[in-house]
Amino acid sequence: MIRALKLSNKYQKRTLRALYGQTQAYPFAGNLDDTFRAADGSLVLPVASGSANPARTSAAFTIPNKNTLPAGLVMVKAPGQGDRFKVAVGNDALSGERPFGLLANMVGGEIDELGDENMIGVWRGPDSVFELLAPAFDPAIATAAASNVNAGAPLALYAGADGRLTSTAPVSTTNVTIVAHLVEAVGTSRIVVDLRV
Numbered sequence: 497m498i499r500a501l502k503l504s505n506k507y508q509k510r511t512l513r514a515l516y517g518q519t520q521a522y523p524f525a526g527n528l529d530d531t532f533r534a535a536d537g538s539l540v541l542p543v544a545s546g547s548a549n550p551a552r553t554s555a556a557f558t559i560p561n562k563n564t565l566p567a568g569l570v571m572v573k574a575p576g577q578g579d580r581f582k583v584a585v586g587n588d589a590l591s592g593e594r595p596f597g598l599l600a601n602m603v604g605g606e607i608d609e610l611g612d613e614n615m616i617g618v619w620r621g622p623d624s625v626f627e628l629l630a631p632a633f634d635p636a637i638a639t640a641a642a643s644n645v646n647a648g649a650p651l652a653l654y655a656g657a658d659g660r661l662t663s664t665a666p667v668s669t670t671n672v673t674i675v676a677h678l679v680e681a682v683g684t685s686r687i688v689v690d691l692r693v
Contacts, residue, residue, distance in 0.1 A: 510602070510629075511567045511568045511628060512598060512599070512627070513626065513627045514619065514624065515627050515688065517621060517625070520622070520624035521691065523600050523619050524596070524597060524617065524618045524620055525579065525617060526571075526615075526618055527579055527615060527616065528616055529577070530580070531582075539604045541555075541565060541604050542555060542659075543556075553585065553657050555658065556569070556659045557569065557656075558604070559607070564605035565604055566632040567598070567599055567601055568599060568626075568632035568633065568660075568661070569584070569632065570598060570659055573593075584656075586656045586658075586659075586667075587657075595675045595693050596693060597693055598619045598626065600619050601616050621691060622692055624690075625679060625688060625689070627687070627688050628687050629686055630686065634660050636662065637661065637662065638684045641681040650677035652677060653676040654675055655675055663678075673693065676693075678690075
């Protein structure tokens with residue numbers, strides 16, 4: 497349940513919704529990596545410089561003016577980290593981290609679902625279909641969908657530098673993980689994706 501800390505957020509919609517996931521998808525239970533909490537227990541969202549979540553080329557995307565990680569960000573789980581998750585940085589070659597699924601919760605800021613807890617869900621399951629609402633995905637996807645020259649071929653989506661789905665492949669060309677295929681782009685406000693992880 498969304499915990500709207502301000503009355504102005506009472507109409508905030510969840511940015512990720514499973515459309516076809518009854519048998520194809522499942523929420524994987526996990527925890528935010530320890531680096532998401534400061535010594536006083538407050539939430540620390542991944543920033544571009546000085547972040548241990550891991551070192552990033554750009555800050556993890558947050559909903560503008562709300563300082564909240566939206567549901568639908570690509571999450572990674574590095575080898576040997578157990579059930580701890582971080583926001584993807586869009587580079588598959590980084591410390592063996594590979595996209596694992598999509599964040600199921602709104603984290604931090606004005607629309608936080610976690611409070612003092614670290615438990616999160618990460619949706620995964622190939623062939624499951626999800627709807628993402630803006631701004632939880634790169635708006636350039638709509639432009640890429642309109643200019644997709646491979647008629648009949650699905651548009652591949654990857655983890656972007658800020659953790660959102662994007663049509664731009666990571667800088668690393670080895671072991672590139674396609675996170676999803678675009679099913680439909682409804683303008684710049686909504687996309688439907690076929691999850692591949």
